[in-house]
Amino acid sequence: MRKKTILLLTAGILGAYYVYTPLPDNIEEPWRLMGVIAVSNTITNLFLFAEFLGINHLMNIAMFFIFLMEVPPTSDENVTVTETTFDGIPVRVYVPRRKSETLRRGLFYIHGGGWCLGSAAMLSYDFLSRNTANRLDAVVVSTNYRLAPKYHFPIQFEDVYGALSWFLRKDILEKYGVDPERVGVSGDSAGGNLAAAVTQQFLFAEFLGINHFMNIAMFFVFLMEVPPTSDENVTVTETTFNGIPVRVYVPRRKSETLRRGLFYIHGGGWCLGSAAVFSHDFLSRHTANRLDAVVISTNYRLAPKYHFPIQFEDVYGALSWFLRKDILEKYGVDPERVGVSGGSAGGNLAAAVTQQLLGDPNAKVKLKTQSLIYPALQNLDLDLPSYRENAEFPILSKSLAARYWSEYFTTDRSLEKALLLNQHVPVDSSHLFKYVNWSSLLPEKFKKGHVYNTPTYGSSELAQKYPGFLDVRAAPLLAEDTQMRGLPRTHVMTCQYDVLRDDGVMYVTRLRNNGVHVTHTHIEDGFHGAISFLNFKISNRMANQYIDWLRENL
Template sequence: MGARLLCLCLLTALLGYYIYTPLPEDLAEPWKVMLVSAAFRAVGHLSEAADLLGLMHYMEGMRLITVLELVAPTPDENVTVTDTKFNNVPVRLYLPRRAPGGLRRAMVYFHGGGWCLGDAGMKSYDHISRRISNELNAVVVSVNYRLAPQHRFPVPFEDVYSVTKFFLQSKVLSQYGVDPARVCVAGDSAGGNLAAAVAQQLLQDPEVKTKLKAQILLYPALQALDLNLPSYRDNDNKPLLPRSLMVRFWSEYFTSDPALREAMASNRHIPADSGHLFQFVNWSRLLPAEMRKAHVYSGPAVGGAGLAREHRGFLDPRASPLLASDARLHRLPPAYILTCEHDVLRDDGVMYAERLRAAGVPVTHHHAKDAFHGAMMFVLWPLDLAVGHRLFSTYMDWLNENL
């Protein structure tokens, strides 16, 4: 009996140690955040072990998060929901049931997950898409683009671009009763990356006549040139996206070569001929003083010549929209950018907001000082968070007024 009690106490202590994560003081509902963070870390550790043992690829293990969250495309009294294909790419389509009362708004949405995880049918994405469709009387096209590492860059971009271009055709917009002057692209995290890249690419495409009304970028990943920004340093181990995982997402997007991941981890992956791009990620100029803090700027280090020649995809603006020239930015549609203080991707969004404003693009930048990466997705019981509800409400208000 004594031995069992001792084992129980030890297991309880170990569980408590595993769950406990030091959190910033301004994060509300810390125990709930800790539990969510612990669950993510547990899946990550199991995936890493399975990868090391040769049982499965790390990202296949991580997709357990996606599988557990999937829900069927079930219609309700407000919205018709169907899984279909646009231009041979799977999408989940949300159509309001109410009488339109005129042409509707529309959103083409790209889910997050580091280009390796996620699905339009995950419970949180499904819930949010339903609410947008119902409350804004909008058509929502949520895209299930192909994922890395099976399908690396530029395949995910090509999928979302193909869907957007297809949807923006006059005959398709007319079929769904959509006002061509009220269409936006949107996405979170890696999906925000794709939304920004799509908005840029549409401007270069003479076949596309419909102009976007807006681009919505929720804590987006926008560049892989400098992975040692102040936000990467300050939020190295914050929930739910530690620096090591973001580096892995970036590297898996481009190659299976572990050399790139190792170089990215040490911020020594930049080709020698890419110095002219540093101006676009120079955080000493683009970040406000309160985010620069006491950090001293040093540009990314130049990597090995062979590595630089072989893997250059991260220098393509379709993968790193922040690297687009000022001339390319100035014709972009108005932007809504959400950034979170406790997020490795914070500075990407802040710098993009600054560059867009400088290029003359109207920008609404909502910076949540008490939030972490992915916070807006936590709006469903039992993992709903007050900060998630607040961010979503602010987002909906902006859409209602600006789309």
């Protein structure tokens, strides 16, 4: 009896030792995870033992069990599921059943499994794909690919790249009703590896002339979009203002007075993004709720398909529509408490439309405020101290800023090269440099011993071909003093580690010199795009400063 007790106790201790796995303190349901790990380890060890005995290859044995987790392509009340082949590669296609008045998003999903295991038919992948298709109202293509050990690299890559290229064909996108400008790729584990690899291949394809960098970048931006979902505080809808898609955020609580109205413009270098991107959606709904304000978050057509002045005209048209008396009345907005705001390229557009509105004789409602978050305000001089200090800083380097500016006006890369050399302004436009002369417009703390270089002029050819880069609607800092007088109360937020820092600081100086009430918030530890990094403390801090200023001034 004693020996039996000792044996049972020993077996229990060994079992507990086998099951127990030290896990970090912040892991949810640790004992449940330990159980999964123990089962996984047991199965793996059995596979390894079978392989040791020469029964079969480890991965072939594992695939037998994976097969047991597969489900047939079964449609339900929300999603139609079918199987077909793309360029000879088996894929599973998920299409929402509900009718759509517009083209849908498209998502190309790649399963994981160490390049050796798994398929699009596995229950977990099937569940994720159909859930994604239903919640995003998107067409999801979940691809298979040939597996090791029977097939080795680059077979897996080539299968996925071939299937993705097939999906991106114009006729295939049309067949499934997919918007060619809203296609993304995703994957997990080895599928994540393949997703990154094929995306990089498409990036290299731009160099080969097969695709364009910004179209490829939109793959990733698409994955950050969320549907217009209302919550307990804010009702979120989508509509169009003067033909431009906008997202509208209206507080649910009743208001005895007319509300503030805020017109928000997203950033993305005039090439990327939308009102549906998660960070923009979060900021807009947060602003609507905390300010008890109606927030309009606008879209606009993007480069490289569309160039200046399309983006400006889209935003100005949507804003003018919002400022119509009947539209303000419809949303219960006080016409004397309407403001405009935007970040980065959105800050550029916000400043530009605010200046344009000031001189528009047809504008009956004037803006009360403009709030600009790290705005891009000029492209004449890319040799400012902030460009020198942050030329290689992540998120927005000098080279990427030049690329965005160039794409705003043309796909001709010669403008980008001239921008990087700071030799794009012709001598007959030399008078414009007085508006962006940082040696006189920057406070000493931002000069930091930098020496001002006299501009080097370029040929007039670029300015003749692409006059937009000298247009005040594209570069608001080029406005004459008379255009700045009378601008509304302004909030400019700049970040220390940002090539665009000095654009904002110079704008503050010029506005103050022209009698405009300006608040300048400088984030000493900030970097470009920081307000969109929602998991960072700095994002919350910047959002609070942005909303607090609006509460006091709008």
